[in-house]
Amino acid sequence: MRGPDPDRTPIDALTERINDAVSGRPRTVVVAFLIVSLVFAGGMGMGGEQQAGTDQFTADVEEQDALDAMEEDFSRGSRESGGSTATLFVSDDRNVLSKPSLLRMLTAQERLEDKDELRVSTTTGPASIIxxxxxxxxxxxxxxxxxxxxxxxxxxxxAIRRAANNGGIGPVSTDFTAESGSAEVAQVVVQYDTPPAASTGQRASIQTRTVDVVGGVEGLEPGDNVVVFGDAIINEEVNQLLTDTAIIVFPAALLLIVFFLVVAYRDPVDLGLGVVALLMTLVWTFGFMGYASIPFSDSLVTVFPLLLAVGIDFGIHIINRYREERAEGAAIGEAMRLTTDQLTTAFFIVTLTTVFGFAANLTSSLGQLQDFGIVAAAGIVFTFLIFGVFLPAGKVVLDRLREGTRFPRFGTAPLGREGSIMGTVLPLGAKAARVAPVVVLVVALVAGAAGGAYGTGVDTEFSQEAFFPDQEKVDAYGQLPEPLAPSEYTFMRVLDHLEEDFDQGFIGSVTLYVQDRDVRSNVALEDVDRATQDPPDAFASENRRAEATSIVSVMESRAAADPEFAAMVDRFDTDGDGIPDREVDRVYDELLSSAHGDRARNYLTADRSATRIEYTLTADADQAEATAAANAVAEDMRLDATPTGTLVVNQVVIDRITESAIRSLIVAFLLTAAFLMVSYWWLESRAVYGLINLVPVLVTVGLLAGSMRYFGIPLTPFNAPILSVSIGLGVDYTVHYMHRFVDEYEAGRSVEEALLITSRGTGGALTGSMLTTVCGLGTLYLALIPLVAEFGVLLALGVFYAYLASIFVLPSVIVVWDRTASLAAPVANAVTR
Incomplete structure (x- = not known):
C-alpha cells in the first residue's frame, strides 16, 4: 500500500516557500535574520550564575539532599560547625609538630578568629589538641x-604522646608516630559562620581572604608551606578551568575550522558567509539560554562544538551542491532553487533526527543532562534555519552583487568532481558494493557488534578529581605566553597532600546519617555500636571492628581519659558490653559538658534527634563497593539510617549516568527509526529507505562504544549523551548520502550509476564536512578539563566513524537491498497471481 501522493507534501510546500524567499527576496531574508540575531543577542548572559564542578549534577539527587540536611542539622548549636569550611595544609620538612611550627599554626588560628569580617567561628588542628x-x-x-x-x-x-594515645592528635601525615612526636604535614580546619544564603562567590571571597591572613604570619608562605583549601575555592577554580580551557581551545578550534573551511570553500566571500552563519548560530543559542534562564555550565560546553559540526556540514553541502548546479550552467537564482529544493528536505530530516538524539536526554533524571537536551535541540533547530534559509539567501545576494563586476573569481568547482583525487577515492565504497556487497556488509556488522559488546565493559567515573588535569599538562601549558598560560590550581596541591601524605583520595569515607526519634532511647547507642561490628570488606577494620568515628567512639575516648565518666558508663551498662543502655540522656549531658563536648557535637545534634557514623574505607575499595557496604549496614540497623556523603552521592550519580545513557540511546534509536521510516514512506512511498539509513548508524554506535573502552575513556556526566548523540551525527551523514541517491535513482538511473554520482557529489561535501568537523572538535583534546578533552575525542571519532560508514558501508547496504528486492519481486508476483 502506498502512502499519500508524494508530489505534494507539507515538506514540499515548506521547500517551495523557502525557495521563493531565498531566490525572490534574498535581501529581505538576510535583513530579517540579522534583526532576529539582535533580539537573541539581548538574551546573552541572562542565564544566571555559571555552574561548574560536581555540584551541578547533584542538585536534584536525594542523597545530596540528605547530605545537606545532615550538615544543617549538625551546624545548629555546634561551636565546631559553621556555614562553610576551609582546611589549611601546613607542611614542615623537619617537623610540623615542633614548637615553632605549633606556634605559627596557633598564631594563624588566633588571627583568623580575631578577624570579624571573616566570620570564623572556630579553628581546630593538632596544635589546638596538643x-x-x-x-x-x-x-x-x-x-x-x-x-x-x-x-x-x-x-x-x-603532651603529644598523651594526645596520640587519648583519641588522636588530629589530622597529621601518615609518617607520624607517638614515639617520634613528629610529622611533615598537618591540617587545620577553619569553620565559618556564613549565612545559609551566602553564594559560592561570597564564600570563596572569605576563604580567599583567609589565605591573606595566614600569609601574614611569619614563616607561613601560601603556595609554599601552606595551602588553603575550601569548597568555595574549588568551585571557583573549576570555573577558572572553564575560562582557561576556552582561552586555549577556542583559538585553536577557530584556526583549524577556518583553515579547512578555506580548503572546502576556496573563496573568501563564501568563507566569510559561512563564518557569519556559525557565529549567528552561537548567538541564537546563547540568547535562547538567557531567555530560558538556563545557566552556562561546563556540561554545556560540548553543545557548541556539536552545533558547529552540524552547521559546517549544512554549509558545505549548500555551497557544494550550488556549485554543481552552476557548473551545469544554471543561473544564480535557479541554481540555488535547485539546491534548496533537494537539500531542504535532507536538512529537515537530519534536523529532526538529531533533535531526537539530543532530546532523548530529557528522559534522564539528572537536571544537567536535561538542560543539555533542551539547549542542543533548540540549537540544532536554529542551525537548520540559519544554514537552510539565511546562508542560501546570503549566497544569492553576494553572487548577484559580484556578477558583472571585476571582483576576482576564486575556486568554484565542487568537491569530489570527476578526475580529481577525491573524485577517484570516494567511489571506492560504491565499487566495492558492486563487487562484494555482502562481504562489506557482514564485515561492518560484525565490527559494529563486536565493538558494542566490548564497549559494555566501559568504566564509569564521577568525582571532583575528574574535573582537574594532571600536573604535567598544567606545567606544559604554563610555558605558553599570557593570556594562554593557565592559572595555578590549589586543588592539585591538595590532592597531592591527600594521596601522598594522608594515604587517601579526595573522598576517604562514607557516612551513615541516623535521624530517628529513638536516638535518645536506651537501645540507640547499642545499635550504633553494632553498626561497627563485623564490617563489610570495603570498610577498614581491626579485630573485626570498623575504623569508624561516632558518638560511641567519642564516649569511649572520654571514658579512657576520665575514670569518673568511665564509672558512670559502667553504672548504666546492664549487660556488660561497655555501652550504656539506661539513662542515655544523662550520659549525653555529662559527655557534652566535658572537654570532649565539641567532638561529641559533631556526632550528636543539639536536639539529640540525629547522629552519624563516619567509616574509613580500605585503600582498594571503590565507590560502588563502599556505597553497597553502607547500604547493607544501614538496612541492618534498627534505627532509621541513610547512607550519605560525597562518595555515596557520586555513586548515585554514576548509576543515574549509566541508566540515562542506556535509556536515551534506546529512545533516540526508536524515535529516529520511526521518523525515518515515516518520512521516506511519506516522501518516496518506501519506508525501507529509513531502515537502510540506520544500518551504518548502528555500526557507528557500536564502534564508538568499543572505542570508549579501548582508549580508557569512562562514562561520565559529560559524555553520557554521546551514544544518543552519535545516532544524530550518524544520521546526519547517511541521510545526505541516501537522499541524494534516492533523487538520482528515482530519476531513472541504475543503482550503480546513482551510487557513483552520489559518492562523488555528496561524498565530496561529506568529506569536507568531516575534515573540518573532526579537526575542529579534535581541538577539545587540548582542554585542561579532562572530561571536555575526552568528549572532544569521542565526538571526533563519532563523526569519523559516521563518515566512513556512509561512504563505504551504506553503498553495500543499498546494493544488498536492491538485489534482495529484485529476487523477491518475481516470487511476490507469482503469489499474487
Whole structure:
C-alpha cells in the first residue's frame, strides 16, 4: 500500500516557500535574520550564575539532599560547625609538630578568629589538641598559643604522646608516630559562620581572604608551606578551568575550522558567509539560554562544538551542491532553487533526527543532562534555519552583487568532481558494493557488534578529581605566553597532600546519617555500636571492628581519659558490653559538658534527634563497593539510617549516568527509526529507505562504544549523551548520502550509476564536512578539563566513524537491498497471481 501522493507534501510546500524567499527576496531574508540575531543577542548572559564542578549534577539527587540536611542539622548549636569550611595544609620538612611550627599554626588560628569580617567561628588542628593537653582550660587560640609558649620541650613531647594515645592528635601525615612526636604535614580546619544564603562567590571571597591572613604570619608562605583549601575555592577554580580551557581551545578550534573551511570553500566571500552563519548560530543559542534562564555550565560546553559540526556540514553541502548546479550552467537564482529544493528536505530530516538524539536526554533524571537536551535541540533547530534559509539567501545576494563586476573569481568547482583525487577515492565504497556487497556488509556488522559488546565493559567515573588535569599538562601549558598560560590550581596541591601524605583520595569515607526519634532511647547507642561490628570488606577494620568515628567512639575516648565518666558508663551498662543502655540522656549531658563536648557535637545534634557514623574505607575499595557496604549496614540497623556523603552521592550519580545513557540511546534509536521510516514512506512511498539509513548508524554506535573502552575513556556526566548523540551525527551523514541517491535513482538511473554520482557529489561535501568537523572538535583534546578533552575525542571519532560508514558501508547496504528486492519481486508476483 502506498502512502499519500508524494508530489505534494507539507515538506514540499515548506521547500517551495523557502525557495521563493531565498531566490525572490534574498535581501529581505538576510535583513530579517540579522534583526532576529539582535533580539537573541539581548538574551546573552541572562542565564544566571555559571555552574561548574560536581555540584551541578547533584542538585536534584536525594542523597545530596540528605547530605545537606545532615550538615544543617549538625551546624545548629555546634561551636565546631559553621556555614562553610576551609582546611589549611601546613607542611614542615623537619617537623610540623615542633614548637615553632605549633606556634605559627596557633598564631594563624588566633588571627583568623580575631578577624570579624571573616566570620570564623572556630579553628581546630593538632596544635589546638596538643595545647589542651598542656592546659585543659585553654579554649581559645590565644590561650592555646600561650600554653605552648610556656611549655618546655619535655612537657611538649609528653603532651603529644598523651594526645596520640587519648583519641588522636588530629589530622597529621601518615609518617607520624607517638614515639617520634613528629610529622611533615598537618591540617587545620577553619569553620565559618556564613549565612545559609551566602553564594559560592561570597564564600570563596572569605576563604580567599583567609589565605591573606595566614600569609601574614611569619614563616607561613601560601603556595609554599601552606595551602588553603575550601569548597568555595574549588568551585571557583573549576570555573577558572572553564575560562582557561576556552582561552586555549577556542583559538585553536577557530584556526583549524577556518583553515579547512578555506580548503572546502576556496573563496573568501563564501568563507566569510559561512563564518557569519556559525557565529549567528552561537548567538541564537546563547540568547535562547538567557531567555530560558538556563545557566552556562561546563556540561554545556560540548553543545557548541556539536552545533558547529552540524552547521559546517549544512554549509558545505549548500555551497557544494550550488556549485554543481552552476557548473551545469544554471543561473544564480535557479541554481540555488535547485539546491534548496533537494537539500531542504535532507536538512529537515537530519534536523529532526538529531533533535531526537539530543532530546532523548530529557528522559534522564539528572537536571544537567536535561538542560543539555533542551539547549542542543533548540540549537540544532536554529542551525537548520540559519544554514537552510539565511546562508542560501546570503549566497544569492553576494553572487548577484559580484556578477558583472571585476571582483576576482576564486575556486568554484565542487568537491569530489570527476578526475580529481577525491573524485577517484570516494567511489571506492560504491565499487566495492558492486563487487562484494555482502562481504562489506557482514564485515561492518560484525565490527559494529563486536565493538558494542566490548564497549559494555566501559568504566564509569564521577568525582571532583575528574574535573582537574594532571600536573604535567598544567606545567606544559604554563610555558605558553599570557593570556594562554593557565592559572595555578590549589586543588592539585591538595590532592597531592591527600594521596601522598594522608594515604587517601579526595573522598576517604562514607557516612551513615541516623535521624530517628529513638536516638535518645536506651537501645540507640547499642545499635550504633553494632553498626561497627563485623564490617563489610570495603570498610577498614581491626579485630573485626570498623575504623569508624561516632558518638560511641567519642564516649569511649572520654571514658579512657576520665575514670569518673568511665564509672558512670559502667553504672548504666546492664549487660556488660561497655555501652550504656539506661539513662542515655544523662550520659549525653555529662559527655557534652566535658572537654570532649565539641567532638561529641559533631556526632550528636543539639536536639539529640540525629547522629552519624563516619567509616574509613580500605585503600582498594571503590565507590560502588563502599556505597553497597553502607547500604547493607544501614538496612541492618534498627534505627532509621541513610547512607550519605560525597562518595555515596557520586555513586548515585554514576548509576543515574549509566541508566540515562542506556535509556536515551534506546529512545533516540526508536524515535529516529520511526521518523525515518515515516518520512521516506511519506516522501518516496518506501519506508525501507529509513531502515537502510540506520544500518551504518548502528555500526557507528557500536564502534564508538568499543572505542570508549579501548582508549580508557569512562562514562561520565559529560559524555553520557554521546551514544544518543552519535545516532544524530550518524544520521546526519547517511541521510545526505541516501537522499541524494534516492533523487538520482528515482530519476531513472541504475543503482550503480546513482551510487557513483552520489559518492562523488555528496561524498565530496561529506568529506569536507568531516575534515573540518573532526579537526575542529579534535581541538577539545587540548582542554585542561579532562572530561571536555575526552568528549572532544569521542565526538571526533563519532563523526569519523559516521563518515566512513556512509561512504563505504551504506553503498553495500543499498546494493544488498536492491538485489534482495529484485529476487523477491518475481516470487511476490507469482503469489499474487
Amino acid at each position: 595545647a589542651t593537653q598542656l592546659d585543659p582550660s585553654a579554649d581559645t587560640a590565644e590561650a592555646q598559643r600561650r600554653a605552648v609558649e610556656r611549655a618546655t620541650a619535655r612537657e611538649l613531647d609528653a
